[in-house]
Amino acid sequence: MAKRKTNRHLQKMYEKGTPITMVTCYDFTFARLVEKSDIDTILIGDSLGNVIQGQDTTLPVTVDDIIYHTRAVARGNQSAHLLADMPFGSYQANDDEGMRNAARLLKEGGAQAVKLEGGAAIAPLVKRMVTAGIPVCGHLGLTPQSVNQFGGFRVQGRGEDAGEQLIADALALEEAGAYMIVFEMVPKDLAKRVTEALSIPTIGIGAGNATSGQVLVLQDLLGMNQDFCPKFVKRFANLEDSVVKALDAFGEEVRDRSFPTDAHSFD
Numbered sequence: 549m550a551k552r553k554t555n556r557h558l559q560k561m562y563e564k565g566t567p568i569t570m571v572t573c574y575d576f577t578f579a580r581l582v583e584k585s586d587i588d589t590i591l592i593g594d595s596l597g598n599v600i601q602g603q604d605t606t607l608p609v610t611v612d613d614i615i616y617h618t619r620a621v622a623r624g625n626q627s628a629h630l631l632a633d634m635p636f637g638s639y640q641a642n643d644d645e646g647m648r649n650a651a652r653l654l655k656e657g658g659a660q661a662v663k664l665e666g667g668a669a670i671a672p673l674v675k676r677m678v679t680a681g682i683p684v685c686g687h688l689g690l691t692p693q694s695v696n697q698f699g700g701f702r703v704q705g706r707g708e709d710a711g712e713q714l715i716a717d718a719l720a721l722e723e724a725g726a727y728m729i730v731f732e733m734v735p736k737d738l739a740k741r742v743t744e745a746l747s748i749p750t751i752g753i754g755a756g757n758a759t760s761g762q763v764l765v766l767q768d769l770l771g772m773n774q775d776f777c778p779k780f781v782k783r784f785a786n787l788e789d790s791v792v793k794a795l796d797a798f799g800e801e802v803r804d805r806s807f808p809t810d811a812h813s814f815d
Contacts, residue, residue, distance in 0.1 A: 553588055553629040555661060555683045555727040561588070561760075562749040568761025570631075570751055571769070574600050574617045578766055579624030587628055589751075591663065591763060592618045594633040599767050609635040611649050618657030631685055632659035639664060643673045650682050663730065665691035667717025671724040678725030686721035688714055689755065690733035703754075705734040711741075718742045718750075730763065731755040733780065754780030 561568055570589040573579050574596045582590060596617055597603040611634075618632045632653045639646030646664075653659045661683035664670055674684045689704045705714045715738075718729055728749045731739050736756025743750045743759050752759035764781060767773060771783035772791070801807035 552627055552660070555629070558588065558629060558728060558749055568749055568751060570761060570763035572599075572763065572765040573621055573625075576620045576624035579621040582766070583625040583627060588761070589629040589631055589763075590621055590625060592621055592630070592632045592657075592659065593663075593765070594635040595765055599765060607636045609633075611635060611638050611652060614653060615657040618653065618659050622658035630658065630660045631663055632657055632661070633663050639670070639673060643676060646673050647676065647680065647682075650677055650684075651680075654682060661685055661727070663687055667714070668720035671720040674721060674724040674726055684721075684724075684726045686718070686726045686729040687732065688717055688721075688729060688734070689731045703733045703735065705738045711735075711738045714738060715742050715745060718746060722746050722748055728760075731759060754778070 558568055568589065569587045570591055571582060571587050572591045572593040572595055573582055574592060579590065592614060594606040594609040594614065596613065597606040597609040600617075601608070601613075603609075614632050614635055618630065622630060634646070634649060634653070638649040650662045653662050662677070663685040664674065665687040667686075667688055674686070677684050705711050714734065721729055726748065728751060729746070730751045730753065731742070732752075733754040736758065739750070739752055739755035740758035749760035751761045751763050753763050768776065768781045769784045771786040772788050774788050777783070798807070
């Protein structure tokens with residue numbers, strides 16, 4: 549069995565200048581395929597609300613949902629670093645509840661670390677988690693759990709004041725003990741500035757190529773939803789067409805009784 553990568557492994561990659569790869573994955577089947585690749589980190593994201601559950605936002609996702617999917621991913625992949633999202637409502641009410649839910653993601657889900665959205669305001673909770681032995685990844689820029697506050701999915705950090713606030717938030721998370729920070733949909737020059745200001749890895753999604761690594765949702769990079777292609781997504785395959793063609797071929801052979809043949813049958 550391969551040895552699972554840890555936060556220390558990612559830090560060493562960062563110090564050597566080796567870009568870190570991350571994909572968002574939610575199930576055993578895809579986790580098994582990621583195992584056959586050389587991806588460093590799997591994020592079990594609350595984006596499963598959109599990708600798996602068909603929700604309009606990530607807000608309905610629960611801690612139990614994340615635990616369920618993290619378990620499935622952990623069974624399919626034994627080498628990538630496992631990072632689990634803390635969904636909306638799992639830590640905003642009070643720090644004690646946040647601690648309990650973070651512990652559940654590690655104890656019940658098998659995650660190695662948790663990801664929280666927010667900056668300086670959550671730094672005390674981040675510090676408490678890290679002190680208790682829970683590795684924490686931050687998430688700044690477009691934080692999907694705040695979509696209602698932002699008024700939609702919009703680039704964040706534009707303008708001098710907003711940029712300085714993002715840098716201050718990133719430094720606060722680092723000081724609190726976060727081992728990595730995700731930057732989503734922020735101007736590339738700002739992402740470069742904040743990456744250079746930190747001594748921990750940064751992961752970009754829609755944040756240019758100067759971050760320490762990149763993350764994409766697995767279904768997005770595989771081209772499994774042709775109707776969804778924001779600017780920051782690159783399709784490295786076109787599986788939607790392949791899957792539909794395979795289903796049509798199956799249906800046609802069933803209807804004309806060319807499948808199953810004797811080779812697929814038992815005497």
